[in-house]
Amino acid sequence: MVCMPDFKNHQMLFLSVDIAGAPTPDEPSPFTRESLSSLLQDHFEIVSEREGQPPHDEGRDCSIRILAQKKVRATPVLSEKQILEAYETHISQTVPVMDGGCGFTRGRQ
Numbered sequence: 001m002v003c004m005p006d007f008k009n010h011q012m013l014f015l016s017v018d019i020a021g022a023p024t025p026d027e028p029s030p031f032t033r034e035s036l037s038s039l040l041q042d043h044f045e046i047v048s049e050r051e052g053q054p055p056h057d058e059g060r061d062c063s064i065r066i067l068a069q070k071k072v073r074a075t076p077v078l079s080e081k082q083i084l085e086a087y088e089t090h091i092s093q094t095v096p097v098m099d100g101g102c103g104f105t106r107g108r109q
Helices: 033-040 080-092
Strands: 002-006 012-019 044-053 062-070 094-098 104-108
Touching (some): 012 033, 033 044
Antiparallel strands (some): 012 062, 044 062, 094 104
16 A cells, blocks of 8 residues: 655545455555545545556556545534633532641542
8 A cells, every 4th residue: 555645735645455366464454445545535635536547566456546625513612601611610519628637628528
């Protein structure tokens, strides 16, 4: 498998992967077209695909070339108000407790 990522600029990924063939000691589970698609589908959108290319290694049926782009996902934004409210709730559940005569410590009710 040849993998040349360019995540900095366009978040693109180029794959050239051998498909099918008999298992070998260094590749006991050869990729199928379906297993490769399944691996990519959650994080990448396939931009172009060329099937039926010559394999990179003996014993494989063919290779596939895929150009994929990383899917854009919205990152959840933390709200200052929600963080402050959670902190204040936590603090309100904590009361001063005597630590055995040496002074006050903070502890839960």
